[in-house]
Amino acid sequence: MDEAEEVYCIGCGAKIQTTEKDGTGYTPQGALDKGLEKGEVYCQRCFRLRHYNEIAPVSLTDDDFLRLLSQIRDDDALIVYVVDMFDFNGSMIPGIHRFVGDNPILLVGNKDDVFPKSMKRSRMKEWLKQQANAQGIRPIDVLLTSAKKPDEIETLLNTIEKYRKKRNAYVVGVTNVGKSTLINQIIRLNNGTQDLITTSRFPGTTLDKIEIPFADGKMLIDTPGIVHEDQMAHVLTGKDLKYVSPQKTIKPKTFQLSDQQTLFFGGIARFDYLRGHGAVSTYFENNLMVHRTKLANADEFYDNHVGTYLTPPDEDGLEKLPDLQRHELHLENRSDVVVEGLGWITVPEHSTVAVWAPKGISVVIRKPLV
Structure with missing residues (x-):
């Protein structure tokens, strides 16, 4: 691959390279050529994860993730902060204001579909707001959503449009809260493309920023999940x-x-x-x-x-x-x-x-x- 030509994996955002088999973004030259022909290039790690549910270790450290997220505070943007409603405490980002600066936060409680319908969503939203306030977060709005409910995805996209005011929108969260799944559904809603971004139960699937353009030229940006080493996902095998x-x-x-x-x-x-x-x-x-x-x-x-x-x-x-x-x-x-x-x-x-x-x-x- 020509060094001047930079290609990025559309599954995880990693820069594609064809020389270091154990490095981030590796893909064989033949697979790269085929991907370029189709207009969809995936690294070998994403390919194996998507087709065989195999997870390969990555060389990125927590510092790498934090460095990527620290770029957000220098941008005038909307922050879409996704938390897992089933694991709220475990999906909080410690010191989130260090990453977002003075940018406004739209707080999104994801996976509300796992809760019984008998639970009032208005109460869940109020509970989520109270929990956020206790963490020192003052969101401009609170929204419940699920990637399995197209009407809620449409509401999410409309709410992002309402608050971003022709700015970029960064989607942030810890690993496994479902950020990339939500963005996949937004992409599908917009142009019909299925499962463009790699998702899995494994921590650290997204490795770099993934940018999806809005109609006005600004970007919806999926960021790497902050890795919490004390997450349950780190003490169980993939099968469990x-x-x-x-x-x-x-x-x-x-x-x-x-x-x-x-x-x-x-x-x-x-x-x-x-x-x-x-x-x-x-x-x-x-x-x-x-x-x-x-x-x-x-x-x-x-x-x-x-x-x-x-x-x-x-x-x-x-x-x-x-x-x-x-x-x-x-x-x-x-x-x-x-x-x-x-x-x-x-x-x-x-x-x-x-x-x-x-x-x-x-x-x-x-x-x-x-």
Whole structure:
């Protein structure tokens, strides 16, 4: 490839090169030639991810991602800040104002389709706004959306147009909040092209800025996701990730618990009800097994069955999964106890609980969403 001719992967934004097989943006010369003929060039990493669901490591570091995002504050632009409604706490960008400067923020709560229709969207929007305010974020507007609902994608695009005022619009978020999927749907809505940008459950799919032109010549820009090393996606194998991120509407499960009872969530989390009594509701991916047992038997049961009966992880994923770490919590008010990146348990007031999560995965208390 002519060094003067710069070509970029339309799947992840990486600069295409044909010489370093292990480098970012590599593609064989033959594949590049075919891609140029078709007008769609993908790097080998994106090709394998799209067709075989294989993930290849990348050489980009957190500093590389932050350097790319720091360019945003120097532009007069609209910031479209996408968070995962199912994993709000885990999808916050620490110190986001360092990246966006004084630019206005449109806060988008993505994946609202996984919540039951009985949940009022007006309440969810108000909850999202309150949570953002608690993080020091004052968005110009709050929107709920889903890439699976064309009418909501159209509303999102119209809202972006309303606030960008003939400026660029940067879409930002942590990995796995669904930014690229949303942009793919916007592209499809505009010109019918399907799945142009590479998406997957794996962190760090987008490697550089991807620019999609507006009619006025400004750009809708998909930025690399900020990588949180404490995300659940980093402690599970690709095969086990399907138990973490809901793809369909979740079906809450309610348990009448007394003191000294335990709930296992596969083999990746555990909930001990130490003191209290009442209905405990769980909100997790529908296929994640929830098993109840007595607290007195819990340690032995886990040791005997993790990786076999208690899955995920399966036996292949056991080596990657860190040890579970215990977090004891005293709750005076009805609260959500959140295992970041996995789900949450709504616990009655005046309860004492212990929640076990893989070491490095945060457990937080918040005002109930439901």
